[in-house]
Amino acid sequence: MVDLTTHPLTSPSDSKPMSVRPRRSSSQTSPIDPPMLVLRSPRGSQGSALDYASSPTGGHRRTSSQTSPHDTSEPLSFRNYRRRTSSQSSHSSVDGKEPNSAQRPRRMSSLKDSFDPFSTAEIYYGPATDPRKQKKSHKLNRTRTMSVFGNTSDSKRFTQSQYHLQRRGSEDDSYLSSKGNRRFFIEDVDRTLDELLKSEDTDSNFQITIEDTGPKVIKVGTANSNGYKYVNVRGTYMLSNLLQELTIAKSFGRHQIILDEARINENPVNRLARLIATQFWNNLTRRIDLNNIGEIARDSKVDTPGAQNPRVYVPYNCPDQYEFYIQASQMHPSLKLEVEYLPKNITPEYVKSINETPGLLALAMEEHVNPSTGEKTLIGYPYAVPGGRFNELYGWDSYMMALGLLENNKIDVARGMVEHFIFEIEHYGKILNANRSYYLCRSQPPFLTDMALQIYRKTGGDSNPNAVDLVKRAFVAAIKEYKTVWTASPRLDPETGLSCYHPNGLGVPPETEADHFDSILVCFMKKYNLSREGFIEKYNNGEIKEPALDEFFLHDRGVRESGHDTTYRFEGVCAYLATIDLNSLLYKYERDIADVIEKFFDNEYHDPLDNSVTDAQHWRDLAEKRKNNITKYMWDEETGFFFDYNVVARQRTSYESATTFWALWAGLATEEQAKIMVEKALPPLEMLGGIVACTERSRGPLSIQRPSRQWDYPYGWAPHQILAWQGLCEYGYVAVATRLAYRWLYIMTKAFVDYNGIVVEKYDVTRGTDPHRVEAEYGNQGADFKGVATEGFGWVNASYVLGLKYMNNHARRALGACIPPIPFFQSLKASERKLYSV
Ligand SMILES: OC[C@H]1O[C@H](O[C@H]2O[C@H](CO)[C@@H](O)[C@H](O)[C@H]2O)[C@H](O)[C@@H](O)[C@@H]1O
Ligand SMILES: [Ca+2]
DSSP states (O other), rough: OOOOOOOTTTOOOSOOOSSOOOOTTTTOTTTTOOGOOOOSSSOOOOSSSSEEEEOOTOOEEEOTTTTTTOOOOOHHHHHHHHHHHHIIIIITTTSSSOOOOSSSSSGGGSSSSSSSSSOOHHHHHHHHHHHGGGGGGGGGGOOOOOOOEEEEHHHGGGGHHHHHHHHOOOHHHHHHHHOSOEEEEEOOHHHHHHHHHHHHOOOOOOOBBBOOSSSSEEEEBTTTTTTTTEEESSSHHHHHHHHHHHHHHHHHHHHHHEEEHHHHSSOOHHHHHIIIIIIIHHHHOOOOOOTHHHHHHHHHHSSHHHHHHHHOETTTOOOOHHHHHHHHHHHHHGGGGGGOOOOOSOHHHHHTTTSSSSOOOOOOOOEEEEEOOEEEEEEEEEEEBBBTTSSSSSHHHHHHHHHHHTTTTOOHHHHHHHHHHHHHHHHSSSOBSSGGGHHHHHHHOOHHHHHHHHHHTTGGGOHHHHHHHHHHHHHHHHHHIHHHHHHTTTTTTTTEEEEEEEOOOOOOTTSSSSTHHHHHHHHHHHHOOOHHHHHHHHTTTTTOOOOOHHHHHHHHHHHTTTTSOOOOTTTTTTGGOHHHHHHHHHHHHHHHHHHHHHHHTTEEETTTTTTTEEOOOHHHHHHHHHHHHHHHHHEETTTEOOOOOTTTTEEEOOOOOGOOOOOOOOTOOOOHHHIIIIIIIIIEEETTTTEOOHHHHHHHHOOOOOOTTTTTTTTTEHHHHHHHHHHHTTTTOOHHHHHHHHHHHHHHHHHHHHHHTTOOOOTTTTSSSSSTTTTTTOSSSSSSOOOOOOOOHHHHHHHHHHHHHHHHHHHHHHTTTTTTTTHHHHHSHHHHHHHTTT
16 A cells, blocks of 8 residues: 655654654754854854854853854943843833833834744835835935945944944944844945945955955944944854845845844744745746746756757657747747757667757646636646756756655645656656756656655645546656666666666767866877867767777766766766665665555556556565565675675675665665664764765775765765655664754755855765865856855755754754754753764
8 A cells, every 4th residue: 555654753744843852951042042142253263153162061151252143342231231221211111011102213114013024035025115115204214325334343443433423323222122123224225235245255256154254243224213323233144144135135126125133143044944945946946938938948058059049859749839839939039949849769869969959858738728818828837946057857856856845835846847757758758867958868866656656645645636646647657667767678687687777878978067077088189189179079970989988988877867976986887787776766666656556556557558467466576576686686784785786797896875775765674784774884974964975985085087076975965865864764763864964954054154045966064164165076056146045956955844854943943053963962961862862
């Protein structure tokens, strides 16, 4: 039967972890808890503005040099005095009753209390909150012009005091004493942005990070005083949030804003989770229509002259889609959209022949009737792209994103991606690496069965006929994919019954960065006395024949199909490896197909493809056989790893990869194997920031000839974390999963706080500072933004949402305060340590 239970920690509708008691220790607070907050020294320090000093016993002390983000640089006693007197004189009456309106300072009443400080940017910066659009009677009556001034530290300000005094009133005491309703008035968004960057973005990258050496403080007018009085905004985190909010406000065309302080000193965990749920997914979502195809077809990866115009390739038997794209190109001639049919038989030769003229591949569309005109048109199902340079629908990224999307109730997008996969299997013969022409020959790690089941569960299961319909159609497609892609030649190894990543294809992959293959090609370039481009051209068109290179690129295509592009685990050998990754996923397919045939096909599946009739037992037998072969060929009890098996050399390999945990995710390991894995395989893979892609000893030494590869040590990837957490939970190791999740969320949060809200494709999980800095291959994706990160990175967004499900309130607060894993674990009471298995 289909297992309708979900994650052992939570039910689908319950986002709170079970069996973890929320608790707030006296030593841990959120970053918005002033007593525990410290201001980092601008440079040279290892962390963020929100940092703790750890006592040897793991407790956290505030040092004398540490201040709160609202610190006004006044002696504490003076500040307390002013707070006391100001609250007595203005904000509340002595007996605690609200003052009458005549006692209150003048306020912008129309904007006063109506907006949630954490509402979406569309609302927060929409017309309703625009001071310029308020009724005349509510318009501000201001006398000064600067919303920010004094771009210097307090230590320097007296040299400019004359200038400041002409332009701004005194520090706003009433602001400091008011609670819960603190707002800034930014009179000139553009100018404030300029001044903020000029003062604080000292390395001129349009981000405010711990590497900038500015004064780390600016003055901002308060809304209470209509901007006349000011307060200081301090520290990297708040200043960078100010930069982000101003950038967003500007993008909404706003010239003036009222900004809640709560929005820029929001607990980072809440802020990141909120941004993912309300902004990042939306910005990563695509839905093809007649007007946006130019933007959606855009591709920054290939730069040939033939790639200058956007282009769409349509399957030979989709005339409606062909018409649709022709209509789009005629409606927008300036786009120069080119539309081409694909041939019925898509061969490697054909795919190579269009490498210079790449294009987007058509995806599934539905009919849409305009309610007012009755006119019919097509519209694409929505899908999410990974982000950065990856502006198309990917295979396994989509599965990982779907998990996060479902958690954030973006069900249509997850469902749309299943529709696209069904379409891809039907029209392209496989779930593609991604929907670009140069990916036509290869697939990616298969997750369709689980993806469809997750959506089925989330959308009401049996009680929803559409959910049942989708799951049935998805499984028909998955069975075809299983038979024709994964267990057919050349991917199937008949001897072991196991499968390899072994796509066909020809030539050098055009989507990689220009110098990616230099370490391999340089000797051939010398041999033929050709430039890189010259050699690649002649090699690709067959004028130069180099069997050794053919062999290299056969494996390179396998590497890219594996999703692990690239790693020394696979280089020069991938197509011959029955990997633990792929065979775990196929075991899961077999189990899922058995369950679905039993439940939805009356235990009798008639396959039009080969006229076979199979029942659940048939698929369970296949799964059992695969499990036995995996154990026989891959399991190494001594090290606790499932290793890949080289089907040509007939040898088990010894490369220690994080994908060993996929055996747990798929449920194929025994309890005993799981125990050994946790004891032996996990320790060498567990780093500061979670699970690393492979061990350092397996990766081996690096050099100029042997550069760093992004799927190797010291990098950690979201899909590895997600599958390891889930796999460990399957076997009852919830506490170990929770510990690993804390680590991963810690580095994500730390980078987010220290580096202007950054969320990247992968992290260096060995680094406490700048873990987002990855120099391997095409570098990191998600880091290249000005002012504000708007999309994060797909599967990393998902990992944050999913990882938070393991965190109780105590852990969330610790994460919000960027408490590193070891001090956090050490600070736990003995009774709580078991929640993390420490
Ligand atoms: O362009 C170089 C390679 O980029 C892709 O691989 C990486 O990004 C993908 C999207 O996030 C991800 O699925 C993959 O695991 C990453 O290594 C692409 O998939 C490769 O085929 C491509 O050559
Ligand atoms: Ca900067």
